[in-house]
Amino acid sequence: MESESASRERRAYWAAQMDEAYAFMQAVSAYPVEECGERVVSLPEAVAAAGEEVEFSTRPHVLGLPRLYLLREGLVPAFLRATRALNERGWVLRVEDAYRTVTMQKHQARQPYALDAVLDKVLWENEGQTPTVELLSRRLAALIAASPAVGTHLSGSAVDVSVLHRDTRAEVDRGAPYLEMSERTPMASPFVSPEAQRNREMITQLMRGHGFVTYPWEFWHYNAGDAYAHYLERTGQPARYGPVEVDPRTGAVTPIERPHEPLNSPAELALLLEQALSRRQEARPAVDAR
Numbered sequence: 001m002e003s004e005s006a007s008r009e010r011r012a013y014w015a016a017q018m019d020e021a022y023a024f025m026q027a028v029s030a031y032p033v034e035e036c037g038e039r040v041v042s043l044p045e046a047v048a049a050a051g052e053e054v055e056f057s058t059r060p061h062v063l064g065l066p067r068l069y070l071l072r073e074g075l076v077p078a079f080l081r082a083t084r085a086l087n088e089r090g091w092v093l094r095v096e097d098a099y100r101t102v103t104m105q106k107h108q109a110r111q112p113y114a115l116d117a118v119l120d121k122v123l124w125e126n127e128g129q130t131p132t133v134e135l136l137s138r139r140l141a142a143l144i145a146a147s148p149a150v151g152t153h154l155s156g157s158a159v160d161v162s163v164l165h166r167d168t169r170a171e172v173d174r175g176a177p178y179l180e181m182s183e184r185t186p187m188a189s190p191f192v193s194p195e196a197q198r199n200r201e202m203i204t205q206l207m208r209g210h211g212f213v214t215y216p217w218e219f220w221h222y223n224a225g226d227a228y229a230h231y232l233e234r235t236g237q238p239a240r241y242g243p244v245e246v247d248p249r250t251g252a253v254t255p256i257e258r259p260h261e262p263l264n265s266p267a268e269l270a271l272l273l274e275q276a277l278s279r280r281q282e283a284r285p286a287v288d289a290r
Helices: 004-029 043-050 073-088 102-108 112-125 133-143 194-208 227-233 266-283
Strands: 040-042 054-056 070-072 091-097 158-165 221-223 244-246 253-255
Touching (some): 004 112, 004 227, 040 043, 040 073, 043 054, 043 073, 073 194, 112 133, 133 266
Parallel strands (some): 054 091
Antiparallel strands (some): 158 221, 244 253
């Protein structure tokens, strides 16, 4: 059984990392973007045309919507080179998510699997005390973009990935599965095994070698050319890719109006918190988030 001091250490790490991630989101929200207007293209089609070995998740998105494996056209050659480098290492990339519409991003935070997982961790962080709507919204915003301005999936410049062993198709150990929301989620988490840490570092090294940076608070997220990337790389240059609507027939993009407007209002979040607490009480009145 875990000691109280070890539990305190994990709670402190979780809280500090989520505070850092929230501060990052606030900074990125103000980062300049000069949308280049580059279209998005189909990753599965690009992969097939290049003859590369990549898998794509077949799970439906929120609300049962199909996943949109779209990426800015200028990033596709680098993506293909990255997948080739992983293949040479004995790994295969499985793309879990790419472009998201506004509806997808809004409902990403409203799905019970995400909301309940974050609520459980915040209750654990608060030692069982019900969190305020403000605290829950800050924690959600650290893991799920709260406005289009900070959503690189909405920019068509990000992919969420898992990595498989090329020979067996077993998942490469990264310490937790895709969409884990806990103290194991930050890329540099000390709460995963040494092997998982090495795998995370190697995957990131291979992706960075082809121009993709990682969101430091999620071990599955890589992006390029957007506000996250420019801010993290300290380029001093405006981002080329901002949040856009996409014409699925042509791949043409249109900048999203009012990109800083919250996707879920405080009133909506308050209702979501109430619903999540009710679900938790009905299903498992005494959950230990540890």
